[in-house]
Amino acid sequence: MTTHTSHPEIIKRLKRAEGHLKSIITMLEGQRPCLDVAQQLQAVESAISSAKKTLVHDHIDHCLEQVVREGTQSADDTIREFKAITKYL
Numbered sequence: 107m108t109t110h111t112s113h114p115e116i117i118k119r120l121k122r123a124e125g126h127l128k129s130i131i132t133m134l135e136g137q138r139p140c141l142d143v144a145q146q147l148q149a150v151e152s153a154i155s156s157a158k159k160t161l162v163h164d165h166i167d168h169c170l171e172q173v174v175r176e177g178t179q180s181a182d183d184t185i186r187e188f189k190a191i192t193k194y195l
Contacts, residue, residue: 112164116157123153162191 130146170188173179179187 110164110168112160116160119153119157119160123150123157126150126153158194162194165191 126146127150130143130150133143133146166188170184170191173184174181
C-alpha cells in the first residue's frame, strides 16, 4: 500500500474518534444521559466518515490518476476500481 500525504491526517482523525469511542463506553457505564451519549456518537460517526471520504478521494486523486497517466493498468480495470472505491462514499 502506498502512503499518501493525507494518511497522517486520517490517522489523527481516527485516533481522535477512538478516544471519543472510549469515552462513550465510559459514559454508558457511568449512566450518563442518552443525549450526551448520542452527541458523542455523532462526533465519532462524523470523524470516521470524514476520514473515509478523505481516503477515497486521495486514492482517486493519486493512485487511479497515476495508473491512468502511466498506462500501467487497463482502462477497464481502472474503471472497475473507481466504481468499487466510490461505493464507500
